[in-house]
Amino acid sequence: MKVITTHLNADFDGLASMIAAQKLYPDAVMAFPGSQEKNVRRFIAETLHHRYDFTRLKYIDLNQIDTLIVVDTRQKRRIGEFAKCLSNPKLNLHLYDHHPDTEDDMQGNLETIAPVGATITVICGVLQEKKISVSQEEATIYGLGIYEDTGSLTHMTTTPDDLFAAAWLLKKGAQLDIISQFLSYDLTARQVSLIHELSKTAKSYRISGIEAVVINLTLEEYEDDFSLIVRRFMIMENLDCLFALVSMEGRIYLIARSRVPEVNTGAIARDFNGGGHASAASATLRDMTMIEAQEQLIRSLHRHIKPQAIAGEMLSQPVISIPSNTSILEANSLLTRYNITALPVLADADSETATTPLPPAKIVGTISRRIVEKAIHHNLGTFPVSDYMTTDIEVLPLSATLSDIEELIIEHRQRLIPIIHEQRLEGVITRTDLLNMLINDPGHMPQDLGGADAPSTREKSKNVLQLISETLDRDLIILLRTIGEVAEDIGFKAYAVGGFVRDLLQKQKNLDLDIVVEGDGIIFAKQLVKTLGGRVRTHDRFKTANITLANGFKIDVATARLEYYEYPAALPTVELSSIKLDLYRRDFTINAMALQLNPALFGTLIDFFSCQNDLKDKLIKVLHNLSFVEDPSRILRAVRFEKRMDFKIARHTERLIHGAVKMDLFGKTNNPRIFTELKQIFEEENPILAIRRLADLELFQFLWPDLLPNLKIDRRFLHIIRQAQQAISWFHLLYLDEPIEPWRVYLLAIMARSRPRQIETFCERFQIHDHICRELIIQKLTADEIGNKLYGRIPEKNSEINQMLKNLTNEGLLYLMAIARKKEIKKTVSLYVTSLRNVQSLLNGDDLKKLGYIPGEQFKKMFSDITDARLDGLVKSREDEKQFILKHFPR
Incomplete structure (x- = not known):
């Protein structure tokens, strides 16, 4: 199945490009991924009627699509439900677009892309090249797309190709009266009122010599064609660029327009996960207030309105740096000698510490005085700085702007920024450098919107x-x-x-x-x-x-x-x-x-x-580089959070984990907090993911040193752990009023191939109470023995099963199910837990005394035999039990 589609909230360029694309793919169906702009809906209803067949999305089986033709966008998030078919086997993806490249663009098997004013211009070129005829009606539809997206050929994005395409369409009979009818119409009284409201909130910002106007408005109801109102306001006020933030029905929309090359609205809209091109763009803002949206917009304007390069003026020189194999003690000596708080670290171990621009070298991290002093306090002075340096750093070029610098130092808390030019470390910019810049020139000070009482996203x-x-x-x-x-x-x-x-x-x-x-x-x-x-x-x-x-x-x-x-x-x-x-x-x-x-x-x-x-x-990050040195149990907690919350351990934090493993920190401690964290992992609904992650991080050798090399994450090991998980889940679903401790089951399952002495060593190391340790060993030995017996033969009598399993705790029974090598063994345990162990005799001690028996050790034997008889179906009533006693225990 072949499908032609466009972006959500389709405009005339999207509509025209779809219809034109069907001439290239006559066997394809056309389908919108969602709604259309109001004018497009009106045009389809009033003019197209039913001459073009648009298939509704709900009637398309996405799994059957083998060719997807996408026009007027390349962004996956803008094609709605059609994004699901991108994973179809051997899908052919054909893209036709005119928007600038972005990092999240889809990659197609066929891409026809050109930096022109409208996508329909691109497809018109293909139609001309293939000499495909175009009717008068089609020429008019295509003309709507070109004239809308180019502002009737007046936008800065308009190219000669757009003019040639429009001329070709006019030769084919495009009707300008119809085009003008749907692209311009008189404003309603409501829209005139809204333009008046916009003028009240308009605020001008002069950024790098460009005057950018920001307006905001909150409406209770959704207003169709608000972009038209923005455009009219821009024309009336003769503005170079305009950014409108409008809140409608609880959602904030950004509408951006520009008539100057210095302001690319598409780049600014992409900061808000929106899209568009240089002269017109839009975005839908989620999870932020109007104040936050305004502040983020101002920061984005500073970033994108071609501001003056300032890094070259702010940087500190000469550079003091160290190679990554420098010891902590040496780094401390340099920090003290030059009275600085942080040093850039270079990958080139052969470089000497320098105070002049270095030859080409790769920046791999920074090391701060605070971390160095902590490391020395822990007697780690001989370790290289590479073990504890911060690696999550960004570098900037000499052309970096104040906005770039503020973002790293203020927003990302990077205390030192290396400045690179032609692969050379030219200097660094510190927090002090930025502060001096802001104090000496208050005009650069970040501005909060809304007055002194308005909250700021920079506040803590x-x-x-x-x-x-x-x-x-x-x-x-x-x-x-x-x-x-x-x-x-x-x-x-x-x-x-x-x-x-x-x-x-x-x-x-x-x-x-x-x-x-x-x-x-x-x-x-x-x-x-x-x-x-x-x-x-x-x-x-x-x-x-x-x-x-x-x-x-x-x-x-x-x-x-x-x-x-x-x-x-x-x-x-x-x-x-x-x-x-x-x-x-x-x-x-x-x-x-x-x-x-x-x-x-x-x-x-x-x-x-x-x-x-x-x-x-969704990142798990430590707050300082010695976090795992001070408390290795945090590594297990990081793994638990990562898997339980579906987060990811940050790259730098994972590097610190590997450093802690290399230091053998787990081998140096019997800290009970480590076992507490391990227990909490075992209490998770699905601890297998965390167990695998611990193995990936090479932590098993520290948690179970006495079990290696016998303990391996192989198929048999994972099978036992999965069976333990299934057994625990099964027990919970019984809703018995009997609590269990899952950690005991998992611990026994992990040690399924271990000897009692290895369990003792583990308990001693993590200070587990002796009585718990003894119980673990007894349960393991008992369950292992029973497992071997049941593997050879499942008892036919229920009384035998009861006698065999009655000394196992709930945890021991679940461990037995985990190591079971036959389904019949698990069925036997299930029968015992749900039925057999609850069977009791109907007679009591008073009944036996009335029958003439003297209380004593014999009573225990009598009740045991009655229970066995009931389990095996030999007795069913109180009278049966009396006769059974009288027969087998003569008075």
């Missing part, structure tokens, strides 16, 4: 009160407000932190409430319990407390603190600190945000480290 906080009300239930909101009020009464500040805040921003409810207090967390916890009731348990060493309210709800309270570690992988030593330092000690950026709870600022989100960006990008 914003209010999420509406998100709280939409996501959390009433009782939890009242609890949060009460926590804030109690803190206020005793002069403290209280914050919700960690996963609670992370999940709130993802509109997910999280009942694990962690509270951090600027003040004394223990005093606060005791006061909160006085107010709400419940009980509190305190930990003076860490200044933390655990609260259990009267309804059973639990709250963890901590004092805002700064942790430092005496040596790698040690438990932290705690000092009082502020919320910012407390957040900086967190494991990952996505967990380093706080929610203010005090009444005056209730619902204010605190984000010092641009953590929201990482949450939006």
